[in-house]
Amino acid sequence: MTALTGTIPAAGTLAADVAAALDALGVDKALLSGAHECRSPITGEVLAHTPEHTAADVEAAITTAAETFLTWRDVPAPVRGQLIKRWGELLTEHKEHLATLVQAEVGKIRSEALGEVQEMIDICDLAVGQSRQLFGKTLPSERPGHRLAETWHPLGVVGVISAFNFPVAVYAWNTALALVCGDTVVWKPAETAYLCALGTDALLAKAAAEVGAPAGLHPLVLADRVAGQALVDDERVALVSATGSVRMGREVAPRVAARFGRALLELGGNNAAIVAPSADLDLALRGIVFAAAGTAGQRCTTLRRLIVHRSIADDLVKRIAATYEGLPIGSPTAPGVLVGPLVSQAAYAAQQDALEQAVAQGGEVVAGGKRVLADEAPGAFYVEPAVVRMPAQTSVVQEETFAPIVYVLTYDTFDEAIALNNGVRQGLSSAVFTRDLEEAERFLSAGGSDCGIANVNIGTSGAEIGGAFGGEKETGGGRESGTDSWQAYMRRATNTVNASGQLPLAQGVEFV
Ligand code: NAD
Numbered sequence: 001m002t003a004l005t006g007t008i009p010a011a012g013t014l015a016a017d018v019a020a021a022l023d024a025l026g027v028d029k030a031l032l033s034g035a036h037e038c039r040s041p042i043t044g045e046v047l048a049h050t051p052e053h054t055a056a057d058v059e060a061a062i063t064t065a066a067e068t069f070l071t072w073r074d075v076p077a078p079v080r081g082q083l084i085k086r087w088g089e090l091l092t093e094h095k096e097h098l099a100t101l102v103q104a105e106v107g108k109i110r111s112e113a114l115g116e117v118q119e120m121i122d123i124c125d126l127a128v129g130q131s132r133q134l135f136g137k138t139l140p141s142e143r144p145g146h147r148l149a150e151t152w153h154p155l156g157v158v159g160v161i162s163a164f165n166f167p168v169a170v171y172a173w174n175t176a177l178a179l180v181c182g183d184t185v186v187w188k189p190a191e192t193a194y195l196c197a198l199g200t201d202a203l204l205a206k207a208a209a210e211v212g213a214p215a216g217l218h219p220l221v222l223a224d225r226v227a228g229q230a231l232v233d234d235e236r237v238a239l240v241s242a243t244g245s246v247r248m249g250r251e252v253a254p255r256v257a258a259r260f261g262r263a264l265l266e267l268g269g270n271n272a273a274i275v276a277p278s279a280d281l282d283l284a285l286r287g288i289v290f291a292a293a294g295t296a297g298q299r300c301t302t303l304r305r306l307i308v309h310r311s312i313a314d315d316l317v318k319r320i321a322a323t324y325e326g327l328p329i330g331s332p333t334a335p336g337v338l339v340g341p342l343v344s345q346a347a348y349a350a351q352q353d354a355l356e357q358a359v360a361q362g363g364e365v366v367a368g369g370k371r372v373l374a375d376e377a378p379g380a381f382y383v384e385p386a387v388v389r390m391p392a393q394t395s396v397v398q399e400e401t402f403a404p405i406v407y408v409l410t411y412d413t414f415d416e417a418i419a420l421n422n423g424v425r426q427g428l429s430s431a432v433f434t435r436d437l438e439e440a441e442r443f444l445s446a447g448g449s450d451c452g453i454a455n456v457n458i459g460t461s462g463a464e465i466g467g468a469f470g471g472e473k474e475t476g477g478g479r480e481s482g483t484d485s486w487q488a489y490m491r492r493a494t495n496t497v498n499a500s501g502q503l504p505l506a507q508g509v510e511f512v
Contacts (some may be wrong), residue, residue: 001325001327001329001367001368001372001384001385002322002323002325002326002327002328002329002332002428003330003372003373003382003384004328004329004334004336004337005328005373006330006331006376007330007331007333007334007337008042008331008373008376008380009042009043009331009332009378010334011043012045013303014040014042014043014047014104014333015045015046015047015048015099016106017046018040018048018101018104018195019048020100020414021097021098021101021199022098022101022195022198022199023049024077024094024162024213024280025094025098025101025198025199025202025204026202026205026206027199027202028199028202029298031050031198031318032048032049032050032198033049033050033051034049034050034051034052035049035051035052035398036049036050036051036052036076036191036194036222037049038105038195039192039214039248040104040105040196040228040380041105041106041107041192041340041342041343041344041381042103042107042108042331042341042377042380043103043331043335043379044378044379044380045379046479047104047105047195048195049121050194050195050198050222050228051222052222052223052224052227053221053222053223053227054192054227054413054447055223055227055229055230055268057221057223057227058186058188058221058223058227058230058231058234059230059234061186061219061220061505062157062159062186062219062231062234063203063236064219064235065157065184065185065186065216065218065219066156066157066236067216068184068214068215068216068217069154069157069182069183069184069229070182070216072110072154072179072182072184072213072214073154073183074152075213076121076171077132077134077180077181077236077277078131078132078181080131080179080180080181080182080213081127081128081130081131081132082128082178082211083179083207083208083211083213083217084124084127084128084131084179084180084207085124085320086121086207086210086211087176087203087204087207088124088125088128088176088209089207089437090123090203090206091120091121091172091402092121093104094199094203094509095114095117095118095121096114096321097197098117098120098168098196098203099113099114099116099117099440100113101195101196101199102116102168102196102236103116103166103332103333104194104195105164105167105192105194105196105304106164106165106194106298107113107191107332107340107341107342107343108128108169108295108332108335108341108431109338109339109340110332110333110338111268112294112295112330112366113332116166116167116169116445117168117169117416119169119172119173119465120168120169120172120175120176120200122412122464122465123169123172123173123176123177123465124172124176124232125482126176126466126481126482127176127177127179127180127486128179128180130177130180130486131180132221133182133389134152134181134486134490135152136149136150136152136492137149137150138152138238141329142300143359143498143500143504143506144500144502144504145499145500145501145502146234146496146497146499146500146504147260147496147497147499148169148353148495148496148497149413149494150492150493150495150496151492151493151495151503152164152181152487152490152491152493153182153490153491153492153493154181154183154489154490154491155182155183155238155239155262155489155490155491156183156236156237156238156239156320157183157184157236157237157238158164158174158175158178158183158184158185158186158188158237158239158240158241158454158489159185159186159188159231159232159234159239159240159241160175160178160185160186160187160188160241161188161228161232161240161241161242161243161244161248161465162187162188162190162193162243162244162254163190163230163244163245163300164191164192164193164343165295165298165300165302165313165343165402166243167189167190167192167193167196167197168193168196168197168199168200169202170243170266170427170480171187171189171197172200173465173469173480173481174241174264174489175187175204175218177485177486177488177489178239178489179217179218179329180486181486181490182490183238183239183489184216184217184220185217185218185219185220186220186221186231186237187218187220187230188217188221188223188228189220189222190244191224191225192242192343192344194222195402197222198218198220199206201218201220203410204218205436206220209460211408212469214460215409215512219505225248226405229474231235231256232251232252232345233255233259233301235261236258237261237396238261238262239261239262239263239264239488239489240252240256240261240262240264241263241264241266241478241480241488242263242264242265242266242267242393243266243267243300244264244266244267244268245267245268245400245463246267246268246400246426246474246475246476248267248403249267249403249474249476252265253265253476258290262286262435262488263478264478264479264480265332265359265475265476265477265478266300266469266470266471266475266476266478267426267471267474267475267476268300268400268426268427268428268474268475269300269301269302269304269327269426269427269428269429269460269471269475270294270304270305270399270400270424270425270426271291271301271302271303271304271305271399271426271428271429271430271431271451271460271461272296272303272304272305272306272307272424272430272431272460273287273288273291273305273307273313273430273431273432273433273460274307274411274414274417274418274430274431274432274433274434275288275306275309275312275316275432275433275434276306276309276414276417276419276432276433276434276435276436276439277306277309277311277312278434278435278439279312279433279434279435280433280455280457281312281315281316281319281459282434284457285316285319285320285323285432285458286432287397287431287458287512288290288303288306288406289323289324289327289445289510290459290461290462290464291303291374291405291431291459291460291461292306292320292385292387292404293324293327293338293339293385293404294338294461295340295343295406295461296339296340296341296383296385296403296404297348297402297403297404298342298343298347298402298403298404299384299461300428300429301429301460301461302404302460302461303406303431303459303461303465304309304397304400304405304406304407305397305406305407305409305420305421305424306320306406306407306408306409307410307417307420307421308408308409308410308411309410309411309412309417309505310411310412313408313410314332315468317366317387317389318407320365320367320387320406321366321387322383324367324368324384324387325367325416326420327339329372329373329382329383329386330382331372331377334402339385340382340383341377341380341381341382341383341406342382342383343402344381344402345381347381347402348371348381348383348400348403349370349401350402350403350431351356351383351386351401353401353404354396354399354405355369355386355388355405357395357396358388358390358394358396358397358405358440361394361396361509362389362390362391362392362394363389363390363394363396363407364387364388364389365386365387365388366387366388366389366408367384367385367386367387367388367498368383368384368385368386368404369383369386369388369416370383370384372384383403383404384404384470385404385405385406386404386406386408387406387408388405388407388408389407389408389414390407390408390409392409392423393409393423395419397409397424397427398424399425410435414442418442418443418447420450421449421450421451421454422449422450425448425473426471426473426474426475427449427451427452427471427472427473427474427475428451428453428470428471428475429452429453429454429460429461429463429471430443430449430453430454430455430457430460431453431455431456431457431459431460432449432456433455433456433457434457440456440457443456444456450472450474451471452468452470452471452472452475452479453467453469453477458468463481464480465481465504466480466481466482466483467482467483468480468481468482468483468484468485469481469482481509
C-alpha cells in the first residue's frame with residue numbers, strides 16, 4: 001500500500017483552517033471556549049475548545065423547543081419550507097467551509113466531505129418540495145353523506161442523536177423534513193464532531209433570522225452520551241431519531257419505548273456484496289474497493305463481507321489486493337489521497353483486535369491491516385485497508401468492526417450466497433454483481449436480500465436522498481430521507497365528517 005509520507009499537515013495548520021471556516025460560517029466566538037477539546041483524527045491535535053453541556057442544559061433546550069413548537073406548528077407548511085430553502089442556499093454558499101470542518105473532525109477526503117454537504121443541500125431541496133405535499137387521503141364512507149379523511153399534524157419536539165461518521169448529513173436528513181413538518185428539533189451531535197455541529201447550526205440560525213422564523217426552533221446541545229440521555233427520557237420529546245451503533249440503540253430504544261415515545265433507529269450494518277461468475281469484474285472491482293476502503297471503512301454502509309463464487313474467488317481477491325497496493329493513504333487534506341485516518345485510537349484497537357480474531361478463527365490476511373505513518377503522525381491512526389479470506393461466517397465476521405476490513409467468503413450455489421448475505425444480525429445494505437437477470441431478480445425478491453438497501457451492479461455505499469434509507473433487524477428498522485419518510489415526523493388523525501343531518505352508525509349498529 002502507498003502510505004503517502006509528507007502529507008501530514010504541520011502542527012497548527014488544520015486549526016487555522018478550522019478557525020477561518022468557523023468564522024466564515026458565523027459561529028459565535030463565545031461557543032469556542034470551554035472544557036471540551038475538539039481533536040482532529042488527521043494529526044491528533046486539538047483544533048478548538050467548546051463548552052460541554054450538562055443534562056440540565058439539555059432539559060432547558062427541550063423546554064425552548066417545546067415552547068417554540070406551539071407557534072411553529074401553526075405556520076403554514078409552505079412558509080416553513082422557505083426556512084429550509086434559505087438554509088439550503090446558505091449550505092450551497094458555504095459548502096467549502098462546512099466541508100473543511102467535516103474533513104478536519106472526521107478525516108474524510110475532500111470529495112467525500114463536499115459530498116456530505118451536498119447531501120444536506122439535496123435533502124433541503126426535497127424538503128422544500130415536500131412542504132407543499134404533506135397530503136392526507138380522502139376515503140369513501142360506508143354511511144351516506146359522510147366523508148373520511150386523514151390529516152397529518154406536527155409531532156412536537158424531535159430529538160436528533162447523530163453519529164461521528166456522518167456528522168452533518170444525518171442531522172439535515174432529519175431536520176429539513178422535521179422543520180417543514182412543523183416540529184422543532186434538539187440536536188445532540190457526536191462528541192467528536194462539535195465543530196461541524198456549530199457550523200451547521202450557525203447557518204440554520206442565520207436562515208431562521210433572515211426569513212423571520214423563531215430562534216428556538218433548533219437548539220443544539222454539545223452533550224456527551226450521559227447528559228444526552230435527558231433527550232431520550234424526556235416525555236416532551238415526541239420522537240428520538242438516533243443514529244449510531246447497535247449498542248447505543250439497545251440503550252436508547254427501550255427507554256424511549258418505556259415512556260411510549262417514538263424512536264427512529266439508524267444503527268450499525270454488516271453489509272455484503274455477492275459476486276457471481278457472470279459479473280463484469282472490472283465494474284465489480286471498482287464498486288468493491290470504493291465500498292470497502294472508502295471513508296477508511298467508516299460508513300454504516302461500508303462493504304464488510306464479500307461473497308464470491310468459488311470459480312472466480314482467487315482471481316478477484318488477487319485483483320482487489322493489487323488495487324489496494326496502489327491506494328494512497330495519508331492526510332485526507334493532501335491531493336490524491338483516497339484513504340484517511342481512523343477516528344480514534346479505540347477504533348485502531350478494535351481493527352487490530354478484529355484481525356487477530358479473524359486469524360484465530362481460520363482466516364488469512366491477504367492484504368493490508370497494518371498501521372502506517374505512525375512516526376509522522378503519532379497521535380493519529382492510519383491503517384492499510386485489509387482483505388481477509390475466511391473459511392466461514394465466523395463470530396468476528398458477524399460483528400461490525402468500524403474499520404476497513406473486508407472478509408471474503410466463497411459460495412457454490414446462489415441459494416448459499418443469499419443465505420450468507422442474510423446470515424448476520426444486521427440488515428442495512430447489500431449488493432449483487434451479476435449479469436444474470438434471474439439472479440438479480442431473486443436477490444431483490446421477498447426471498448432474496450433481507451436488507452433495507454439491496455443493489456444490483458453497484459456497491460453497498462453511496463445512497464441518494466431520493467430513496468428511503470435504513471435497515472432491518474439490529475439496524476433498527478428506521479427510514480430517513482426519500483419517498484414517504486416525512487410521515488415519521490408527523491402524527492396522523494382520521495376524521496369522519498357527517499354532513500347528512502342523520503346519525504347512522506357504522507356496521508349497521510342500532511342504538512338510541
Ligand atoms: P455511537 O453509538 O458510539 O454514538 C452515536 C451517538 O449516540 C453519539 O452522539 C453518542 O453520544 C450517542 N449515544 C451513545 N449512547 C447513548 C445513550 N445511551 N444515550 C444517548 N446518546 C447516546 O456510534 P458512533 O461511533 O458515533 O458511530 C458509528 C456507528 O454508527 C456505527 O455502528 C455505524 O454503523 C452507525 N451508523 C449508522 C448509520 C445508519 O444510518 N444506519 C449512519 C451512520 C452511522
